[in-house]
Amino acid sequence: MTTLDDENTGNLGPLLDDLESAAPRLSRFILASKVPAKRRQVVIKSTVERTTALLYQRGAIPDELARLVDLVTVRNYLDQASLSALIRNLYPATKVDNDAIFKVVGALGHGQLKPALPLQSLLLRWLVMVYHLLENPGILTQAYGTSAVPSPSADNTTLALSRQTGNDPPLTGLLRVFKNYYPEIIVGKATKGRASAFKHPDLQWRERLDEIQHQHHETRDNGGSRNGFSVNHALSQKMGAKPSLLPAVYTQHAHEDSVTLEEIDGPDTFVENLDKIELPTQLVAVLADPLLQKLLLLRPDSESFSRISNWVTACMGDVASGDGDLSLLLDIVDVVHDYTASTKVLPPLLLSFFSFLFSVWNGSDKRDVVLETLSFAPLMDFDKLYKSIFEPFEASVLDNAAESQTSLLKFYTLLLQRWTTIMQAAEDLDTLPGGAVTQLVTHVNKLTLTLSQTSPTTATYLTILDFYECSAAILAKPNLLQHVEITTPPALLVYIMHFSPSLIVVSRLCGLLAIYKRAFEALRAPLPTSQSRGLTQHENEQINTLNSFLMDICNCLWRGRAFATSDVNSQGCLIPQSLVPVLVRYLGRIDSKLSLGSVFGVSHSPVLSLRTISYIRELEDGEQEVIRDRHAGPVTQHSLGQLAHRGGLQISWQEYRSGLLRYLETKGFTGIPELMYNTMKNLMKARHQ
Known part of the structure; x- marks a missing residue:
């Protein structure tokens, strides 16, 4: 019997033993699944519950998966509810081997030893949801002709049902798939009309599967950080807050002379085999796999990017047909963002995705992610880029708010x-x-x-x-x-x-x-x-x-001629000339000694006056001789002359202004000195002396 320690350590073996064998008093060769419920000396319900909980927690490794598949694919005395629960929690922690697939496919159809039809439905659904984890996806194609379900008969039945229901969209979609295998049967207008796209049977189940796969591979790698030169087997990159729905890197049609990405384990093997590496079966994995990204950057291929674009286009088609919503597109944005942030490239083929996104986007959801991703747009004719991408982008973002x-x-x-x-x-x-x-x-x-x-x-x-x-x-x-x-x-x-x-x-x-x-x-x-x-x-x-x-x-x-228009090229800061007398009168009421032309100079300017008097204070504090009078500010040519006569700081107007520019540079305000040195001729000469 299982113990608490077995469950805490994630050991499925004893639980499977309990499911397969009767109570300890019975021979271990007598399977509980072959013993009617009334003859069992143990209650199997609690064992099923603990097994499904552990499967949900950490999945099944290959040996455990093989035993579970045997259990659910052959008719036995376990009740249908228990078997259904096991199938619904049949999370593989690794790849699914060919034997398991053959057993599941072989369990489909009619026959005394076949599972009940509701269980067959669950098994078929399970095949769909683990397809991306098959060691050899082509095995299903091989099994199609040998399945217990006569394929032509199934096609004819579906064709007849479609005609009876008036071209039901889901049936039309199924017939389009059948046409690829039996075009001589599916002819005429059978596949015309609106077809329903095939949705994933259970997205939440898939999310949990991805988490289990990631946990298993992280444990296998001992938690070590990736160096970017090994395949990211469990794509747990973010799609929103969820694990990625992208397929992992898997190479199906490798040959003796080729090397797969899965075999690369470091930069040395990557460089040595760069020309031999076979592209994986599903190239869309490049959006989340750093190693595949490196390969396509070093070996760019237009067909590869077309395949990636086709995947994105299919997702857009789901949203356009109503089989997906905006959240799907925003999830794709997260993936594309990670890809562009890693490669620093947004392929032109993906621009059509953003054009479609902006037709349904509210302009606020994940705005920062969209903004940063789109900033990798290629350098190309701006008018074309604006019409196709930036104009709808602006229309989505702008809302009359700053x-x-x-x-x-x-x-x-x-x-x-x-x-x-x-x-x-x-x-x-x-x-x-x-x-x-x-x-x-x-x-x-x-x-x-x-x-x-x-x-x-x-x-x-x-x-x-x-x-x-x-x-x-x-x-x-x-x-x-x-x-x-x-x-x-x-x-x-x-x-x-x-x-x-x-x-x-x-x-x-x-x-x-x-x-x-x-x-x-x-x-x-x-x-x-x-x-x-x-x-x-x-x-x-x-x-x-x-x-x-x-x-x-x-x-x-600098020149004490604010708003003047008499100089060549001067525009008076575009101030209407009718306003100048008004400003002069206003200034006269405040201080009759001030002139409009000088109040925006370095000494009087609201943004510079503090810096100028601070500069004077530093000069005064640094004087070796005793300063009998300090400058009250603001500094003018006249005030400096008077200050010298009163025993204050002795500095000329020109020295003061040149020193002020150097002082501003030391304080980090380099722009004003830079402009003056490049514009005022007397300063140009003084700087180079």
Whole structure:
């Protein structure tokens, strides 16, 4: 009899002994399953319950599975409820061998020794659910012709039943399968009309099976971490919070000269046999198996990716026909996300999946996962990509809220980063559509300008700058600049961020404009090692716009001429000139000594005044001689002269401003000094002296 210790250690053997043999007083050769219930000296119900519980917990290894299959496939005296419970919990922990399959198939049909028809139904259902674990799936094809069920008769019966029921969709679907085997029987319009797709009999059962398979293989591997050079036999990668429904890697048609992925156990054997490795039977396993991913990356094959695409297309067909729901598509997104995160590639063949997803997606479920996965979209013509993928994506995500706009902007930033990496890694940039980058920036310009007004916060401005800094990073690389046209941010956006209350925003904006200025200058003259492509017509049109940015910002920060329009290219920060007198009068009421032109300079600016007085305090604290008077601030050329006469810090106006730029650099605000050094001629010379 079984003991508590047997069950705690997961030992199925004694329980199977109890099922097969009678009470200890009887001969062990007399099977309980062959002894009528009234003659048994033990109650078998509790044994069945403990057996099914243990099967549900850890499954059956091959020897145990063989004994259980023997038990449920031959008519015996165990009651039908007990046998049904055993079949429903017949979870194999490993592959299912040919003997077990032959016994189950042989148990189907009519005959005195066959199991009852309800049990046969459960056995057939079990075959469907463990098909992906068969050691040799082709064994079912071999058994089809030898089955006790006459195949042509079954086809004719199904055909007649279909005609009687008026082309019932499930029967039509079954006839389409039969047609592959007996086309001479299934002819005419029998398979026309709507057909019902075949669903998995029990998804919860399959999920538990996957968990058991994974636990078994993890135990076999002693819990060791994978190095990426062995097959992931139990795909427990995530599909939502559930185990994966993807098939594991299995190679069915291997030959003597080939090597299967299942035989690879390390990087050495993988490299040595790279050309000999046979592709597995179900290539869709690549979406979750790192070793198969490596193989297809090193040996790309268009047919292989077509097969993967067909699997995804079939899943989309299930949803379109009503046999699946959005959760199935989101589960696939999880799998595709893991694949793209590992390979850094989203195959173009899978783009159709996202096009379909966005037609039914609510724009919020797993948004971050969808966003990151789609950011691996290939570098291709932006207009085509936008029409087929990004436009429906935007329609799903955008909901007139700033949060959705920010999510969309972060997506495009990530996409631009991926494309930059692709361009940097390319051996021949001429083969890449560099114009797609320009089109992307032009498209995002509208989004950033809208976002700056719907959510005028520092966080928003920083997110916007993230995108444009990615764009500027391309322009800062001479080889990439020769293949990407410069596109500046919208003028209104630049001025909005220039008057941001955040110093880091202003600093990053100035640094960004300095990169644009250098990029335009680089295109005006031949490069040292190759001929510059020169400026395009569009770029020539943008030069005046960029010069306006530079002049207006320098007028505000450095020249004491805020909102001036008399200088060449100056636009007065796009402030209406009718507003200037109003601002002057307002400022006069606050402090008659202040001028509108200087209040946005480095000393008076709301974002810089604290830094400037802190700089002066550091200079005063570092003086060797006694300081009799400290500067009260804000600093002006006149106040510095008066301070020196009163025994305070002695520093010229020019020294103060040059030192302030160096001080800002030490504090991490490098953008403003970078712009001034690249724009103001006197500072250009001073920096190189």
